[in-house]
Amino acid sequence: MMEYEGEPIEGLPEVLPDGESLIWQGRPTVGAMLKRVFFVPQLALYFGLLIGGHTIYRLTESVPLAQVLGTFVWQSGLAATVLLLLVWLARAYARSILYTLTSARLVVRSGVALPMMVNIPIEQIISADLRVHRDGTGDILLRATADRQLYWVLLWPNVSAWYSRPVRPCLRGLGDPNLVAKAFADVASQQVDVVTQDQGADESQLMTRGHAVPAS
Secondary structure, eight states: OOOGGTBBBBTTOOOOOOOOOEEEEOOBBBHHHHHHHHHHHHHHHHHHHHHHHHHHHHHHOOOOOOHHHHHHHHHHHHHHHHHHHHHHHHHHHHHHOOOEEEEEEEEEOOOOSSSSSEEEGGGGEEEEEEOTTTTSSSEEEEEOOOOOOOOHHTTTSSTTTTTTTTTBBEEEESSHHHHHHHHHHHHHHHHHHHHHHHOOOOOOOHHHHHHHOOOO
16 A cells, blocks of 8 residues: 555554564454444445335336336445445555554554554553454454543444543454453553552652761
8 A cells, every 4th residue: 555655664653662572462452343334234234224115116106117226226326336445445544554552552553544653651641441342353442541542433333332531442343352452451461560660660669769878
């Protein structure tokens, strides 16, 4: 994809600094985007019922068959055009989205016409909820700290539609949701260990500074 050729590492705006390692990368599946973002199966059923009901109604009204068929053809063509456009959008977004988890942050790359990247440090993620669907794919719904400014427009479709405030990022349609959830848990535990060690070092320095030195 031409708009991403300038990335030093796919899915990242820059080379990872020293001490930061790549843990996992993944994309949403096309099927998940079709079902849970663009609702293509639901719309196909809706259009089918609407066109079928209208056709039956006109037949019961003794409308000439040729006229009924003509209306059926243009209505079906219009519905098919809309559905094909949504299928194309689902495939385009599924290919453009790339989730990158490192030892220090989560990077969400998204966008078809205008690519966007959102960086969320691991220490600013306070919870991650896993949802596994019938097709085996899963979503990971994140909750960030209150002081983290996240924008629904920049994250869409990688955002929960049911949580507008606060905005909750969502890793959608993962083919291996349990593996990704375990990776998140491991990174979070490592981050907690680092913070704990830093706090312990700070307390040790304070105790050393406050220790009385005997006079010679």
